[in-house]
Amino acid sequence: MSQSPILITGGAQRLGRHCAERLLDDGHPVIVTYRRERDTLDSLRERGAITLMANFSSERGIREFIARLTETTGSLRAIVHNASEWVADPDVEAAGETFERLFQVHMQAPYLINLHARALLEACQEPQRDIIHITDSVVQRGAAGQAAYAATKAGLESLTRSFAAQFAPQIQVNAVAPGLIMSAELGAPVDARRVPGPGVIYQTIRYLLDNDFVTGTVMPVDGGQHLT
Ligand SMILES: NC(=O)C1=CN([C@@H]2O[C@H](COP(=O)(O)OP(=O)(O)OC[C@H]3O[C@@H](n4cnc5c(N)ncnc54)[C@H](OP(=O)(O)O)[C@@H]3O)[C@@H](O)[C@H]2O)C=CC1
Numbered sequence: 001m002s003q004s005p006i007l008i009t010g011g012a013q014r015l016g017r018h019c020a021e022r023l024l025d026d027g028h029p030v031i032v033t034y035r036r037e038r039d040t041l042d043s044l045r046e047r048g049a050i051t052l053m054a055n056f057s058s059e060r061g062i063r064e065f066i067a068r069l070t071e072t073t074g075s076l077r078a079i080v081h082n083a084s085e086w087v088a089d090p091d092v093e094a095a096g097e098t099f100e101r102l103f104q105v106h107m108q109a110p111y112l113i114n115l116h117a118r119a120l121l122e123a124c125q126e127p128q129r130d131i132i133h134i135t136d137s138v139v140q141r142g143a144a145g146q147a148a149y150a151a152t153k154a155g156l157e158s159l160t161r162s163f164a165a166q167f168a169p170q171i172q173v174n175a176v177a178p179g180l181i182m183s184a185e186l187g188a189p190v191d192a193r194r195v196p197g198p199g200v201i202y203q204t205i206r207y208l209l210d211n212d213f214v215t216g217t218v219m220p221v222d223g224g225q226h227l228t
């Protein structure tokens, strides 16, 4: 039986790229989305990954991606909603536009893609189908100065529970809530002992993809940071 692909949004760099590479290592067909062309995409393509351009900053962009996706595949094994923008709250004049942009990528895109791609997941002939939302452990405590980011990630966490109830039993829907995993590319150096790297996120995604009795959960992968 041929395998259905796993879609990872924002898969051209960092956590998304790492997970795409590991899924390819594990023999899964992979589709990744990107906004701008770069060399890392060529290496994924050389391994057989399908790359689809997608800009989730507007509903039109999300719908254009959904059209490209449905032209590309007739089924999906899983969707990993990884695409995200991490930005501090700007000055009050720019706050509305920032909130809207983060709402689009963290909530509107997963919402519309899940609704439209439900049929692709249900067309998968494999025994299990999954949606995985990548949220953030900061949702539990809020984030001074990053209220728009934390709030829209909280919305994604809520969508996890709603879609888990709505799509059961054919499709499992779970969230992974990372703590500090990789420092921002231009960020200050951090203590390497407390920044584990993307492997811990792939381990969690692997667990969810391999377990047919887990849905509606939010799994913190943060070394206990959510307890502080
Ligand atoms: N890094 C960390 O320590 C932590 C990460 N997380 C979460 O884990 C996930 C991966 O993190 P990380 O790898 O650092 O993420 P990045 O900041 O590297 O962003 C991932 C991708 O999201 C894509 N993206 C951003 N905005 C849009 C948009 N409007 N439309 C389409 N694509 C978009 C980008 O695509 P492109 O580059 O092609 O423009 C980018 O490659 C994210 O959801 C993040 O919030 C949570 C906590 C900690």
Ligand SMILES: Nc1nc2c(c(=O)[nH]1)N=C([C@H](O)[C@@H](O)CO)CN2
Pocket: 083, 084, 085, 086, 136, 179, 180, 181, 182, 183, 184, 185, 187
């Ligand atoms: N889309 C992103 N989200 C997040 C990032 C990132 O780099 N991109 N990074 C974090 C870290 O925890 C941050 O606090 C230090 O890099 C959170 N979310």
